[in-house]
Amino acid sequence: MTNVSDPIAKTVQPELEQFMQGLIKRNPGEMEFHQAVREVAESVMPFVMDHAKYRDAQILERMTEPDRIVIFRVTWEDDQGSIRANRAWRVQFSNAIGAYKGGLRFHPTVTLSVLKFLGFEQVFKNSLTGLPMGGAKGGSNFNPRGKSEREVMRFCQSLMVELHRHIGEDTDVPAGDIGVGTREIGFMYGMYKRLENRVAGVLTGKGLTFGGSLVRMEATGYGCVYFCENMLNHRGDSLESKTVAISGSGNVATYAAEKVVQLGGKVVTLADSDGFIHDPAGIDEQKLEFVKELKEVRRGRIQEYTERFASATYHEGKRPWGVACDVALPCATQNELDGDDARTLLAHGVQVVGEGANMPVTPEGIRLLLDGKIFYAPGKAANAGGVAASGLEQSQNALRLSWSRDEVDERLRSIMREIHDKCVEHGNENGFINYQQGANIAGFVKVADAMLAYGVV
Numbered sequence: 387m388t389n390v391s392d393p394i395a396k397t398v399q400p401e402l403e404q405f406m407q408g409l410i411k412r413n414p415g416e417m418e419f420h421q422a423v424r425e426v427a428e429s430v431m432p433f434v435m436d437h438a439k440y441r442d443a444q445i446l447e448r449m450t451e452p453d454r455i456v457i458f459r460v461t462w463e464d465d466q467g468s469i470r471a472n473r474a475w476r477v478q479f480s481n482a483i484g485a486y487k488g489g490l491r492f493h494p495t496v497t498l499s500v501l502k503f504l505g506f507e508q509v510f511k512n513s514l515t516g517l518p519m520g521g522a523k524g525g526s527n528f529n530p531r532g533k534s535e536r537e538v539m540r541f542c543q544s545l546m547v548e549l550h551r552h553i554g555e556d557t558d559v560p561a562g563d564i565g566v567g568t569r570e571i572g573f574m575y576g577m578y579k580r581l582e583n584r585v586a587g588v589l590t591g592k593g594l595t596f597g598g599s600l601v602r603m604e605a606t607g608y609g610c611v612y613f614c615e616n617m618l619n620h621r622g623d624s625l626e627s628k629t630v631a632i633s634g635s636g637n638v639a640t641y642a643a644e645k646v647v648q649l650g651g652k653v654v655t656l657a658d659s660d661g662f663i664h665d666p667a668g669i670d671e672q673k674l675e676f677v678k679e680l681k682e683v684r685r686g687r688i689q690e691y692t693e694r695f696a697s698a699t700y701h702e703g704k705r706p707w708g709v710a711c712d713v714a715l716p717c718a719t720q721n722e723l724d725g726d727d728a729r730t731l732l733a734h735g736v737q738v739v740g741e742g743a744n745m746p747v748t749p750e751g752i753r754l755l756l757d758g759k760i761f762y763a764p765g766k767a768a769n770a771g772g773v774a775a776s777g778l779e780q781s782q783n784a785l786r787l788s789w790s791r792d793e794v795d796e797r798l799r800s801i802m803r804e805i806h807d808k809c810v811e812h813g814n815e816n817g818f819i820n821y822q823q824g825a826n827i828a829g830f831v832k833v834a835d836a837m838l839a840y841g842v843v
């Protein structure tokens with residue numbers, strides 16, 4: 387969030403409010419979308435007002451209107467033979483710098499507002515990776531929790547019966563997100579191949595035997611930790627011996643934890659939507675294997691961790707931010723770390739907050755972290771490793787090649803370093819690096835310049 391005591395920010399406050407009022411009027415009730423746009427507009431508006439070429443072309447107004455939204459019904463049959471209907475969306479936000487790219491989310495909290503916020507964020511994130519990818523997001527209010535594998539398969543197949551018309555390797559390339567992992571991508575890709583009779587890099591996050599990339603599964607969590615390591619290195623420090631609190635126990639959380647452990651840090655928490663576990667002895671690689679099996683194979687609850695490891699305690703209905711740590715990595719979902727959590731973390735001396743999830747810190751939380759002058763890494767920079775590896779999967783599919791684990795990991799590391807450096811370049815405020823400002827402006831410039839080049843379209 388731009389510091390409103392900054393003289394440039396102060397002078398554009400009326401323009402910002404007028405812009406936001408228009409956006410809210412055009413998109414009523416879409417709270418998550420308003421929040422995501424305000425977060426970007428607060429940093430970018432002073433920059434736009436300072437550059438006539440962006441201001442006169444109404445770039446911010448155009449960027450906040452998705453290119454296209456597809457809404458459709460997904461009908462499927464459950465194991466009892468009852469007919470069920472869900473709603474699904476694909477928000478194709480911007481293809482200014484490349485084909486649409488972004489995940490699919492299956493969760494009961496999915497609404498158009500949530501997908502518009504995620505699609506908007508994705509435009510900036512994909513721009514930051516340096517790869518030619520536009521931004522999109524999709525998903526459904528389908529709840530995978532408690533569903534059998536057959537039910538999940540039938541749902542994925544039915545969804546693809548409609549979605550296949552709207553995607554393609556040069557048009558729109560979906561991937562996974564909450565509730566959509568390798569299993570669901572496999573089911574959707576199987577149906578896509580059947581409908582289209584072609585093998586193409588039209589989804590990423592595929593299994594390794596049919597076009598997937600090594601390190602894609604690990605990439606978001608690993609990338610987030612590489613980003614935090616870059617921030618600490620920037621001031622001559624590292625993750626070695628740091629205590630790290632992580633929320634979530636899904637794809638992003640478990641691989642973030644794995645990389646922290648590999649870099650010498652100590653992970654003390656993991657969570658799911660029911661509560662969190664605190665293991666002061668540290669969650670090492672062996673304990674993480676248990677968590678992966680619990681969550682990916684048995685699809686159980688994190689509470690089970692305490693039955694296996696006596697060093698841990700379970701905290702029902704709570705979030706992990708009350709646990710003292712040097713580094714906090716929110717890796718579950720949006721708005722999961724609020725102002726009170728930020729105050730508690732700061733009181734405990736937190737040095738780094740890296741967003742593995744999308745928009746996990748609330749606006750008040752961000753303001754407090756920035757005022758506290760700690761390292762705050764916004765998701766569009768810190769979790770861009772996932773989509774970057776998806777971009778690398780697309781390249782391998784196009785080349786009909788598979789790169790080695792080390793090759794993909796090295797490219798991922800170097801992309802995260804480059805994103806970090808772009809944030810430093812655009813976010814330097816008299817020596818303090820405002821990574822939020824840096825990420826928003828760096829992401830904006832590339833997309834805006836492409837839009838200007840196309841003329842008024």
Ligand code: NDP
Nearest residue numbers: 563564565606634635636637638658659718719743744772
């Ligand atoms: P997963 O479905 O693998 O895991 C999600 C985790 O978050 C689970 O532990 C889940 O708990 C928990 N969770 C979900 N909803 C809530 C909630 N409302 N309150 C508390 N906890 C919740 O998803 P991912 O790990 O893939 O995604 C996590 C975050 O990272 C999301 O914000 C996603 O958009 C973002 N992200 C993911 C990328 C990827 O490559 N997968 C790329 C970039 C960002 P439970 O088991 O109880 O549901």
